[in-house]
Amino acid sequence: MIDPVVFTIARIILFFVATPFVYKALQAVDFSKLFHNNASDQIRFILMVLSVILGYFFVDAILSLVESASGLF
Numbered sequence: 001m002i003d004p005v006v007f008t009i010a011r012i013i014l015f016f017v018a019t020p021f022v023y024k025a026l027q028a029v030d031f032s033k034l035f036h037n038n039a040s041d042q043i044r045f046i047l048m049v050l051s052v053i054l055g056y057f058f059v060d061a062i063l064s065l066v067e068s069a070s071g072l073f
Contacts, residue, residue, distance in 0.1 A: 002070050007063055007067055010063060011060070011063055015056060015059050018055045018058050018059050019051055019052060020051075021055075022050075022055045022058060023047065023051035023055075026047050026050055026051055027047065031043045031046065031047070
């Protein structure tokens with residue numbers, strides 16, 4: 001069985017690695033249709049918040065699978 005501290009450190013490191021990739025992927029979505037004209041600051045803020053949230057969920061899902069798989073052996 002793997003020490004839980006390893007998974008905690010992996011979550012932190014992978015979060016900071018995955019978040020920029022999620023941000024880059026979210027830039028492909030056209031948020032300008034949801035906001036008023038000249039709302040680029042709000043769109044940028046929403047993009048950053050969503051990238052942090054989705055980055056956390058992505059890393060949590062991957063590491064939860066790895067934790068479950070390591071518990072099987």
